[in-house]
Amino acid sequence: MHLTHLSLADFRSYAQVDVALDPGVTAFVGPNGQGKTNLVEAVGYLATLGSHRVSSDAPLVRMGAERAVVRAAVRQGERRQLVELELNPGKANRARINRSSQVKPRDVLGIVRTVLFAPEDLALIKGDPGERRRFLDELITARTPRMAGVRSDYERVLKQRNTLLKSAALARRHGGRSMDLSTLDVWDQHLARAGAELLAQRLSLIAALQPLADKAYEQLAPGGGPVTLEYKPSAPGGAETRDDLFEQLMGALGGARKQEIERGVTLVGPHRDDLLIRLGRLPAKGYASHGESWSCALALRLASYDLLRAEDPWAPQHGPTPSAPPQEAAADASSTASTAPSAEGRRPGEPVLVLDDVFAELDARRRERLAELVAPGEQVLVTAAVDDDVPAVLTGRRYAVADGTVERI
Numbered sequence: 001m002h003l004t005h006l007s008l009a010d011f012r013s014y015a016q017v018d019v020a021l022d023p024g025v026t027a028f029v030g031p032n033g034q035g036k037t038n039l040v041e042a043v044g045y046l047a048t049l050g051s052h053r054v055s056s057d058a059p060l061v062r063m064g065a066e067r068a069v070v071r072a073a074v075r076q077g078e079r080r081q082l083v084e085l086e087l088n089p090g091k092a093n094r095a096r097i098n099r100s101s102q103v104k105p106r107d108v109l110g111i112v113r114t115v116l117f118a119p120e121d122l123a124l125i126k127g128d129p130g131e132r133r134r135f136l137d138e139l140i141t142a143r144t145p146r147m148a149g150v151r152s153d154y155e156r157v158l159k160q161r162n163t164l165l166k167s168a169a170l171a172r173r174h175g176g177r178s179m180d181l182s183t184l185d186v187w188d189q190h191l192a193r194a195g196a197e198l199l200a201q202r203l204s205l206i207a208a209l210q211p212l213a214d215k216a217y218e219q220l221a222p223g224g225g226p227v228t229l230e231y232k233p234s235a236p237g238g239a240e241t242r243d244d245l246f247e248q249l250m251g252a253l254g255g256a257r258k259q260e261i262e263r264g265v266t267l268v269g270p271h272r273d274d275l276l277i278r279l280g281r282l283p284a285k286g287y288a289s290h291g292e293s294w295s296c297a298l299a300l301r302l303a304s305y306d307l308l309r310a311e312d313p314w315a316p317q318h319g320p321t322p323s324a325p326p327q328e329a330a331a332d333a334s335s336t337a338s339t340a341p342s343a344e345g346r347r348p349g350e351p352v353l354v355l356d357d358v359f360a361e362l363d364a365r366r367r368e369r370l371a372e373l374v375a376p377g378e379q380v381l382v383t384a385a386v387d388d389d390v391p392a393v394l395t396g397r398r399y400a401v402a403d404g405t406v407e408r409i
């Protein structure tokens with residue numbers, strides 16, 4: 001898929017901007033602080049309903065404005081769609097698809113798909129487990145848009161369960177009567193149900209990603225691998241299916257309950273897990289050099305791209321749905337696998353590649369390798385401070401970004 005038009009109103013530094021886009025490479029060039037990342041951040045927002053830079057919507061709305069609007073025209077083979085999101089910090093965001101407002105923001109997921117490379121990606125390797133969880137969960141949502149609902153269910157249940165545990169902990173500390181904890185049993189069930197579904201998706205994602213990440217690392221930094229990905233659950237036990245994972249989580253919650261009541265917080269579940277990334281025999285975090293960490297982060301993004309381009313988001317759903325009997329899930333998987341490249345020789349679901357200011361961070365060799373790997377993408381959006389930072393193989397349209405304007409050059 002690719003965007004043919006992007007339009008922003010009161011988004012970040014832009015009062016209003018309209019950008020025509022083509023398939024192939026488009027580079028946005030301009031000095032720092034001029035609004036290049038703001039443009040691609042908006043594209044990423046359409047794909048994930050979030051920013052890769054900030055965790056809340058407020059900074060995305062132009063200072064002094066009340067709401068921001070991000071609108072894009074999307075072309076997917078012969079199909080054209082118009083998607084629009086209105087960001088209302090502190091209130092519910094609104095969405096429109098093909099001018100119909102009978103939709104929720106979450107319904108937009110799956111229409112625009114992106115794989116975004118950014119300087120922030122180094123945190124995938126060097127940062128806290130939360131960075132890696134977000135990487136996994138965003139990719140899960142890109143593969144299977146309905147998982148956005150499961151993720152938000154999990155977050156909501158976790159919050160409520162923590163509130164209950166916190167008041168239980170306070171009551172204990174202040175020597176009050178111990179609370180009636182029977183409601184905790186109910187929350188355990190809810191948490192384990194959503195948690196098991198999320199875990200099953202994470203495990204299958206990691207299995208699919210592993211060979212692709214290793215291959216990508218070898219292409220970027222030959223002989224430097226292998227890269228291995230290993231899930232580190234807070235409730236270990238080796239379960240793989242959703243039902244087994246549910247039992248495993250329930251068991252772990254039971255085992256942790258005393259400690260949870262003492263500490264007033266949920267200690268097991270997907271929100272406490274991590275992804276261990278190894279380079280050779282050593283963990284990348286804490287051991288890999290700066291250059292190796294970069295290659296590793298890029299390899300994870302390239303692997304995401306490989307994975308998403310092989311899957312068709314326009315097919316009804318990926319993976320087994322909660323109610324789907326096994327035969328149906330199998331039929332769904334086979335229809336995904338048989339997705340044929342479209343007339344132009346592109347796969348239908350190919351995501352837009354966004355490379356925000358990454359080339360300046362890389363040495364010449366990695367820069368060239370990365371550029372060669374992304375150049376054939378259906379649509380590649382690149383930002384750079386100077387023209388020389390855009391590798392020669394990435395020829396295409398150029399826009400100059402300066403002081404809130406985006407002009408074709």
Ligand SMILES: Nc1ncnc2c1ncn2[C@@H]1O[C@H](COP(=O)(O)OP(=O)(O)O)[C@@H](O)[C@H]1O
Pocket residue numbers: 011012013014030031032033034035036037038039058059060061062063401
């Ligand atoms: N909500 C906002 N309202 C107004 N200006 C903003 C807002 N958020 C960011 N900016 C401005 O946008 C600029 C940064 O744009 P950015 O796209 O990150 O630059 P770059 O071209 O270096 O990628 C900064 O000057 C910042 O002040």
Ligand SMILES: [Mg+2]
Pocket residue numbers: 036037038356357383
């Ligand atoms: Mg930038």
